[in-house]
Amino acid sequence: MFILYLISALIILLVYCKKKLANHLFYYLIAYLVTNLVFESIAHYLVLKGRSNYEVYNYEMIFEVSFFLLLFKRNFTNKKAKKLSGIFAVAFLIFSLINIFIFESKTVFNANTYTIGCILLLLTGMVYLFKDIVRREEINPLFFPMFWISLGILFCYLVNFPFLSNVNQLFILNKRMAENLAVINYTVNVLLYVLIGIGIICRKQQT
């Protein structure tokens, strides 16, 4: 179901690009969605083969957090915030690669990386939403794609943060709870894509 949502989001974006309604933001989103689709497909294939897919999700998480930080960097109008989010992205990338190869194993979910990534993303997202967009009076947030996208990112990482940063311990404690967490994770991710879709649709109405 998750892959289906990704494919449909991709189709919507491709259609909009073809209609020349897109700007560079949509090309970034396409790159993101295509890469995520590849990660998800590999993860799904591994599950079908009965193998662990943690390693794939560890890499996907590094890609996703770095991508969103760079997306914020690209959209910030404040130069300091732009620079800081760029530094966050590079620092996170270095930290997560060190963590995956030296501290936490590839075969378990890298909760430390996720926790750090979450904190950085939530901080950057909130600054972007409440300091940057809020000052741009010419923008009606309801018709501004990055408003919806940053809302989606904030919601997704806020909900996932308490669960996924402790997911390894929760798995040991209660398998049933872990299954519920998977449902939460899927739903939140789907809602993130829905919000990205809303952003694109709202922009279309404006044009």
Add this chain to the structure above:
Amino acid sequence: MQETTNLDIQNTIFIVAFIILLLICFIGFVLVIFYYKRKKLQDELQKQFSQTLLQSQIEIQEQTLQHISRELHDNLGQVASLIKINLNTLQLSDEQKTKEKVEDTKELIRQMIHDIKSLSVSLGSDRITQIGLAKALESEAERLNKMGTYAVSYELQGDVPSIDNDKAVILYRMAQEVLNNIVKHSQAKNIHMLLSSTPQLFTLIIQDDGVGFDVNENIQAAGAGLRNLRSRASLINAQLQVQSSPGNGTHITIELPL
């Protein structure tokens, strides 16, 4: 087994519904905070605008008072002295000479009355509101011309723009600041002031043939004059462009969307 599956589906539906509800609440919460912050920012901006407007009005008044003081000393005072000399040197025995001096004095008094009238016009604090921005800028050009140091030309292209009074006051003050800077620093001989207006845009260009300056250096050194101009321009949503280089004069453009 069937019961377990039903329970699983119910559980999943409950989780999904709960998260969707959570998202709706989250969006509502973010929107409330967003609009509250925006309102607060707008209030601050409005306050800042009012302060700048008040400051501009005070500065215009100061400038006007300086102008009046100069006029009283250099013009009216001189004319009054001439009248006094004329009257003191009246020789009633020489009818012809007396007649000439009385006529001369009458002419001086006429000139004085005219000068007092034009001074009284410039005394009004809401002069810009009364005569309009274009006319106020034209009289500013005339005033500079009278000094004799500069050849100031004034040109109006298009219709006289209708600009909000508060914005007009700030624009006028910006123009005064530019002209003051020209007088103080430029060593220019010619100044050209151009006002053009379309239904969408009002443009004011002030250029001189003075010594000019390095714009980048001035911005880095955060020159108070340029900084003031920029902050005032941003308050009225106008665009300010400064083009200058040493030896090539200065060209300042202020564009205000209507």
